[in-house]
Amino acid sequence: MRLLRGGALAPEDTRRILSWVAENDEAAIRVWQPPRQVVFGRLDATEPGYETAVERAASHGFETLERRVGGRAVAYTGRTVAFARYEPIDDARRGIGGRYEALSEDVARALDAVGVDARPGEPQDSFCPGEHSLQDGGKLVGLAQRVTEGAAVTAGVLVLDGHEAIGRVLADVYDALAVPFDPDSVGSVQRSGGDVDAVLPTLETALARGTSPSVLHLRQI
Template sequence: MSGTDAGATVRVVRGRATTREADRTVTERLREATGETGEPGFRAWTPHRQVAFGRRDARAEGYDRAREAAESRGYPTVERSVGGRAVAYTGRTVAFASAVPVGEGRNGLDDRYETATTAVVRALRGLGVAARRGEPPDSFCPGAHSVQAHGKLCGIAQRVRRDAALVSGVVVVADREEVAAVLEPVYEALGVPFDPGSVGSVAGGGGPADAERVCRALEDAFVGDAGRRVEAADEVGA
């Protein structure tokens, strides 16, 4: 979405909904609205405490044990339709979602990843983090579209529907030890290599330990000079 025309308008949703279920509905409605109207949408927020598993996790032999490992540590579990392996949200971890219209033929997958990765790096560098593309070996939710600074601190995924794409990601702000502690037994149960020391954070990279500042930096990087039509998450998910 970064690079949206200055005369355009982006629907911006701020905050999180009251429950995990309602919060997921907010993001889905954001994507649906983009598909229906062609208006881009964006939100950056702190999801409820949870471990979100990907489709590959749900098919793994150790999935039930992985869920038990998360839940026994106080993390409710959910399955998501976008992304790869498990990610942890502590309640202070930032997520972002960029909904963009998809033209005929559903092309542009690589371009959307490039745009999102560039925006994340720009946002974090603006916060004083020496962010760069890539990830250390045995990172959480391993993938080609990641951002690191003294460890992986952001992973990016994409889900494409007929009329709109949702490019989303997670950013570890300050509690990398907590993220690593819950993901270590989860990944062990799933049989996926994971190095707890590979987890980075915005604060560990020299940036602020303030999730709200990270949310606003991401919003500014993705939305750019476009107009903003701001709504609260509870209004969207009601």
């Protein structure tokens, strides 16, 4: 298994990593903190209020991006954690549920280790609602998956701190999109009383299943 290091990911980087994983038949993990931005989903871009939502995000000092997959807007403060596990696969039609379950359990184990009792599910009217989430009073983690020929990536967002700032910007954004959202539904490791400073290394260890993966820089792929 490889631990990926490097700067912010662009869509083409994800494609390159998936191709590398498939070609080398080797899993990889990555944990990083994207810059301050709101990332809109494909569903958001079809809404009449999308342009207004983009303007509102900018008014809060957030850059905006659009991802090619479904789902709703997610906000990163610059400290919000993104993570991903890339795995080689033989059949794109199988294993989706198992990968979601395994990643959810590993992330929950990491949160438990830093003092957060996260459990599956999410509060009502939370950001980027989906079946695969973790909560502790508020939503802490949301997961998504992408499958290609030969490789799959199961990834997610973990709110470290700054839940109030995320709630404020998404309240305006979701209002423009006419999507229900409760700012108080945003949780964080800090809000749950967890050890914020221990999250990144603990999460890396959990995603690597306790192994010590060798480091691979993105520029080498």
